[in-house]
Amino acid sequence: MIFIIAPPSPLIANLHTDFLTATIIAGLVAAFGAFIIGFPVLRLSGDYLAIASLGFSEVLRILALNLQSVTNGSLGLKGLPNYTNIWWSWGWLFVTIVFIVSLVKSSYGRALLAIRDNSIAAEAMGINVFKHTLLSFVISGFFAGISGALYAHWLTTIDPRITTFGPILTYYVLIMVVLGGLGSISGSVVGAIIFAFLMEWLRAFEQPFTLFGRQFPAIQGMRMLVLSVLFVVTMIVWKRGIFGRSELTWEGIINFFKRIGLRRSGEK
Incomplete structure (x- = not known):
């Protein structure tokens, strides 16, 4: 990996692992970030929820631009190995679909369906709406992190200024x-x-x-x-x-x- 101007922190520079492990770690980090953001944000609803979510995304972008020792700032991380191919993409798609189908058929999935149809009625039936919504937010964050890892290793670069991110x-x-x-x-x-x-x-x-x-x-x-x-x-x-x-x-x-x-x- 190539860094320009500022060297990365020793933790990042000396961290080497295989692609599968790195992809899973990316998903876990994104899931943790989703939990941190979702805990206060999901207490809102409607337009306020959308505005708060967009606000947090902009905060993360600014942090990525300014954490020079970790993200290399506006220059980003260059020279990532081009690991992503059709087999990795289809493989993760298969894993995602199997997981989501199994999730929907579980008791947790049925609770989510009840919340989707009528959150007030679901809460009256004893379903913890906030807990289930937060967990679904974390799961979504995990798979978003997986997608980001695949996408980054397809572009071979991570740059906060890239519009596709x-x-x-x-x-x-x-x-x-x-x-x-x-x-x-x-x-x-x-x-x-x-x-x-x-x-x-x-x-x-x-x-x-x-x-x-x-x-x-x-x-x-x-x-x-x-x-x-x-x-x-x-x-x-x-x-x-x-x-x-x-x-x-x-x-x-x-x-x-x-x-x-x-x-x-x-x-x-």
């Missing part, structure tokens, strides 16, 4: 979840696939192109414009996303194609 990445994740379906695990995966496909397909619109024999210049930001419109349309047409709270199952896929076959046979 800023709010824009949060919006990307939000679009994926809302597009696929709020409350649907498989819907979130499908939403991420659709989002990734559109991001690559719409890349051509940010390059000079010809349409009906007329030359058009490159339009920077066109991808985000189209995705934002898609996000708004999805919220209007499907308030809970494409899948809503339903899950993608083999039975559902078979029934879908059966309905298409029945429609075609009826038209004939």
Whole structure:
């Protein structure tokens, strides 16, 4: 790893471990940070919760810029090994899905579903809403830390000034979840696939192109414009996303194609 201007602290400089262990440690550190932030923030609700969360994220960014001996300041950490590949990405995706599915089917998951449907009724039934919400926040922080470790070893750098580590990445994740379906695990995966496909397909619109024999210049930001419109349309047409709270199952896929076959046979 390459450090510029200021050397790192001895603790960071002399710390060497394998990629899997480092990734898990990143998840645990993020989970601890989520606990520290979530303990006061989750006592708020509505707009106040969103504002406080964004405020803490900005505080962390400023700390990363100023802790020169640990983060190398605005220059960041360069030269990270390029460990992240398709196998690590798909492997962690599989682990995440299995964990979340098992979590939802557990008693803790059922308590979370009750809180999602009606937090007041859930609390009246004896469910500790704050404790369950905080624990879910910590779990989310753990997997966010895993994602950050994978992403950093894909970019081979960690820089607080990189916009993809800023709010824009949060919006990307939000679009994926809302597009696929709020409350649907498989819907979130499908939403991420659709989002990734559109991001690559719409890349051509940010390059000079010809349409009906007329030359058009490159339009920077066109991808985000189209995705934002898609996000708004999805919220209007499907308030809970494409899948809503339903899950993608083999039975559902078979029934879908059966309905298409029945429609075609009826038209004939």
